[in-house]
Amino acid sequence: MKELVIISGKGGTGKTTLVASFASLSSNTITCDCDVDAANLFLILAPEVEKEEEFSGQKIAFIDENKCTECNICEEYCRFDAIDNSRIKEIKCEGCGVCEFVCPTGAISLKDVVTGRIITANTKYGPFFYGHLYPGAGTSGRMVTEIRKKASALSRKNDSDLILIDGSPGIGCPVIASITGADLALIVTEPTLSGEHDLERVIKLTRHFNVRTFVCINKFDINPEITERIERRCKNEDIIIAGKIPYDRVVTKAIIEAKPVVDFVDNEVTDEIKKIWDILLREGSLL
Ligand code: SF4
Numbered sequence: 001m002k003e004l005v006i007i008s009g010k011g012g013t014g015k016t017t018l019v020a021s022f023a024s025l026s027s028n029t030i031t032c033d034c035d036v037d038a039a040n041l042f043l044i045l046a047p048e049v050e051k052e053e054e055f056s057g058q059k060i061a062f063i064d065e066n067k068c069t070e071c072n073i074c075e076e077y078c079r080f081d082a083i084d085n086s087r088i089k090e091i092k093c094e095g096c097g098v099c100e101f102v103c104p105t106g107a108i109s110l111k112d113v114v115t116g117r118i119i120t121a122n123t124k125y126g127p128f129f130y131g132h133l134y135p136g137a138g139t140s141g142r143m144v145t146e147i148r149k150k151a152s153a154l155s156r157k158n159d160s161d162l163i164l165i166d167g168s169p170g171i172g173c174p175v176i177a178s179i180t181g182a183d184l185a186l187i188v189t190e191p192t193l194s195g196e197h198d199l200e201r202v203i204k205l206t207r208h209f210n211v212r213t214f215v216c217i218n219k220f221d222i223n224p225e226i227t228e229r230i231e232r233r234c235k236n237e238d239i240i241i242a243g244k245i246p247y248d249r250v251v252t253k254a255i256i257e258a259k260p261v262v263d264f265v266d267n268e269v270t271d272e273i274k275k276i277w278d279i280l281l282r283e284g285s286l287l
Pocket residue numbers: 063067068069070071072073074075086102103104105106107108
């Protein structure tokens with residue numbers, strides 16, 4: 001079983017649109033939406049939910065009022081300003097455990113809190129895992145790891161060929177959790193100044209974690225000059241450009257119809273997406 005992760009340096013480059021099409025083009029594949037801060041692949045894959053589980057990715061401190069002497073030592077040591085007059089401010093607590101350690105009366109304990117849900121589902125394209133983090137919850141990396149564990153366990157059971165991962169944009173914790181140990185990363189970028197800049201950052205990240213990297217330039221024709229720069233940069237770094245997708249409003253229409261674009265239309269956009277998929281399978285050694 002191989003793992004392909006699709007990421008982008010910034011949001012809105014078309015990453016999820018591509019993942020939905022890859023899910024449609026593949027067979028014997030498990031798909032995961034690991035963009036847990038803003039999961040939206042389910043809107044296109046139309047899953048039938050099999051199971052929903054609470055996810056506890058974080059601990060926060062609780063004070064037992066019966067044991068508390070209101071000495072305020074815990075407030076003095078808390079570096080997150082999460083204690084005020086022997087009361088925990090839950091939204092600020094990072095669960096570091098320092099207050100539990102310094103409390104002279106054993107009044108403080110750390111407890112698990114539910115920070116989201118993980119959903120196991122079926123789609124017409126195969127099994128699908130995704131998550132919803134609750135607003136303000138800061139445990140996205142852990143949730144991504146948990147989703148990948150579930151997908152790996154099912155792939156071993158089903159003898160699946162591939163796990164397809166829709167990663168988060170950026171270079172933060174959920175992205176690192178998405179790419180670590182993956183066989184191949186496809187970075188989706190667009191020819192804008194921010195797209196170019198963020199591509200450089202995310203290439204550094206995949207290099208750091210030693211993940212083989214391909215690039216796809218979406219809407220490549222909106223700025224030929226930047227597209228050329230991106231191509232030159234990738235060539236200098238021995239990164240394969242898997243494909244260049246032209247701008248076409250039909251992609252937006254497919255999203256509005258909640259369909260993978262390859263299921264919606266047959267044109268030069270979908271020809272290019274199919275070509276990219278072939279390149280990933282063959283040159284990315286995913287077969
Ligand atoms: S250190 Fe313990 S006893 Fe002192 S205020 Fe905090 S919880 Fe209460």
